Amino acid sequence: MDKVLPTPTRPEDATTAEDWLAVLADRNFIGGALTGAAASLDVMEPALMRVLGSAAASGEAEVSAAVAAAKAAQPGWAGTNARKRGKMVAEAGRAIIAEAAVLAKLLARETGKAVATECRGELAVAADLLEFYGGLGSELKGETVPFDPSVFATTTREPLGVVGAIVPWNVPLVLTMLKIAPALVAGNTVVIKASEEAPFATLACAVILDRYLPAGVVNVVVGDGPSCGAALTAHPDIAKITFTGSENAGRIVYGAGAQRIVPVSLELGGKSPMIVCADADLGKVVAGAINGMRFTRQGQSCTAASRIYVHESLYDAFLSALKTKLDAMVIGDPLDEATEIGTIINPRQKATIDRYVRIAEQTPGASVLRCGTLPTEDHLAPDLFMQPTLLLDLPEDSPAAREEIFGPVCMIQRWSDYEAVIAAANDSPYGLAATVWTDSLATALDATRRINAGYVQVNQNLTIQPNLSYGGFGNSGLGKEASLEAMLEHFTRKKTIVMAM
Numbered sequence: 001m002d003k004v005l006p007t008p009t010r011p012e013d014a015t016t017a018e019d020w021l022a023v024l025a026d027r028n029f030i031g032g033a034l035t036g037a038a039a040s041l042d043v044m045e046p047a048l049m050r051v052l053g054s055a056a057a058s059g060e061a062e063v064s065a066a067v068a069a070a071k072a073a074q075p076g077w078a079g080t081n082a083r084k085r086g087k088m089v090a091e092a093g094r095a096i097i098a099e100a101a102v103l104a105k106l107l108a109r110e111t112g113k114a115v116a117t118e119c120r121g122e123l124a125v126a127a128d129l130l131e132f133y134g135g136l137g138s139e140l141k142g143e144t145v146p147f148d149p150s151v152f153a154t155t156t157r158e159p160l161g162v163v164g165a166i167v168p169w170n171v172p173l174v175l176t177m178l179k180i181a182p183a184l185v186a187g188n189t190v191v192i193k194a195s196e197e198a199p200f201a202t203l204a205c206a207v208i209l210d211r212y213l214p215a216g217v218v219n220v221v222v223g224d225g226p227s228c229g230a231a232l233t234a235h236p237d238i239a240k241i242t243f244t245g246s247e248n249a250g251r252i253v254y255g256a257g258a259q260r261i262v263p264v265s266l267e268l269g270g271k272s273p274m275i276v277c278a279d280a281d282l283g284k285v286v287a288g289a290i291n292g293m294r295f296t297r298q299g300q301s302c303t304a305a306s307r308i309y310v311h312e313s314l315y316d317a318f319l320s321a322l323k324t325k326l327d328a329m330v331i332g333d334p335l336d337e338a339t340e341i342g343t344i345i346n347p348r349q350k351a352t353i354d355r356y357v358r359i360a361e362q363t364p365g366a367s368v369l370r371c372g373t374l375p376t377e378d379h380l381a382p383d384l385f386m387q388p389t390l391l392l393d394l395p396e397d398s399p400a401a402r403e404e405i406f407g408p409v410c411m412i413q414r415w416s417d418y419e420a421v422i423a424a425a426n427d428s429p430y431g432l433a434a435t436v437w438t439d440s441l442a443t444a445l446d447a448t449r450r451i452n453a454g455y456v457q458v459n460q461n462l463t464i465q466p467n468l469s470y471g472g473f474g475n476s477g478l479g480k481e482a483s484l485e486a487m488l489e490h491f492t493r494k495k496t497i498v499m500a501m
């Protein structure tokens with residue numbers, strides 16, 4: 001049943017985060033309109049541990065409506081000139097940047113990530129992805145194939161149809177745009193399943209995108225995984241599933257795709273190694289560890305450099321410099337411009353992280369080093385703030401050393417034998433990202449060749465870049481995101497046409 005909504009009720013009148021929360025309460029975005037759902041769920045503001053807003057709790061009925069809207073819009077969208085599609089998508093990216101200040105606050109309130117160090121940047125990358133793919137409309141090319149002189153053989157790239165995109169809460173806007181920007185430019189329409197933990201900024205971006213696109217091209221449903229996500233993956237009109245989230249949910253989603261024999265892309269977890277060699281520049285390494293561990297995202301990153309292997313000759317200096325830098329980082333209100341580190345997303349995730357820290361504390365020979373100072377402001381709830389935490393001298397077979405923690409917790413190991421450290425780095429079911437820190441070109445070439453990960457960097461730790469192919473090996477997933485390759489390989493199908501004259 002529809003609830004009475006506070007004012008404003010029109011998204012075009014929304015100028016603050018509060019306005020957006022009022023407009024988006026209990027809504028999905030389907031066929032160009034904010035529509036109600038049969039049930040609702042509470043979304044928390046983690047820094048205050050209070051209900052931020054009420055979101056739609058969608059199930060089969062709402063998902064079916066969204067897929068129907070996307071299906072109806074798809075032929076017209078696919079029939080639009082590809083460069084024109086791209087220009088519309090790029091224009092929407094610029095519109096998102098124009099509203100980035102408000103959207104960043106909305107994102108900060110629902111995720112607990114700091115505006116200054118995370119949310120503003122996330123909006124910029126999300127918009128950049130739309131602009132990047134917006135320029136690639138004319139790259140949807142086929143090939144002519146030399147065959148028989150009397151026969152003309154060619155290939156074309158066609159859109160798949162309606163794409164179902166399922167995203168997590170940690171970087172919801174970037175991960176949404178990584179999926180929908182290439183899908184849209186390739187001529188597909190999309191139904192996004194927003195995270196039930198942080199749906200509002202995603203919904204707001206869809207509303208803004210829709211101003212530049214035909215109605216029904218972008219749709220968003222909000223709800224939990226087992227009802228809303230599962231209804232989307234099982235829907236007979238979904239031609240492709242693209243999923244980012246946990247390994248366990250990824251297995252279920254992959255199974256749903258297998259039942260329907262539709263392509264599935266999976267971006268799952270990670271436990272990414274960072275190997276620091278004796279000849280590395282210590283200053284760069286310390287900055288790289290802080291950036292690589294994504295401490296400003298409370299470590300809630302799939303590519304977090306959560307296993308740091310430091311050569312024994314640098315270990316003490318590295319640890320001391322890292323602790324000094326982490327101690328100086330400001331943990332606090334995500335909306336405060338001085339804050340560098342915000343909160344964990346929810347109590348469940350915090351309990352998971354705490355469990356791994358306890359494992360380390362109870363492991364003989366291991367130790368736990370907490371850095372920084374927790375905030376004491378009265379208006380904040382203390383529950384979900386957490387200090388950057390270093391796990392030292394952990395055995396390699398500890399669950400805390402092997403499993404994804406998804407919090408501001410990383411293990412630091414010392415090493416002396418190069419072969420052993422390469423083996424340790426590769427001794428993981430995951431293979432998402434890795435970094436190597438060295439001044440030696442020979443070491444860099446050798447390590448990058450041997451490390452079992454999809455995204456390997458030397459002397460830096462960049463996040464996802466629009467034009468660099470990104471995706472994991474092993475249990476970290478299937479398929480690539482970002483880059484032209486992702487659009488062609490994952491959001492089009494190739495048709496071979498052979499014409500006898």
Ligand code: NAD
Pocket residue numbers: 166167168169170171175193194195196223224225226228229230233244245246247249250252253267268269270301302404406432472476477
């Ligand atoms: P999650 O798997 O719990 O949820 C992710 C999304 O999947 C949510 O929208 C959720 O509602 C949905 N979902 C859950 N069960 C489902 C089901 N049975 N069917 C369909 N949809 C379902 O993950 P999370 O806690 O939101 O995010 C954290 C995880 O995401 C971590 O494991 C992290 O490593 C991973 N992640 C990976 C990448 C990457 O690029 N590889 C990026 C960010 C996050």
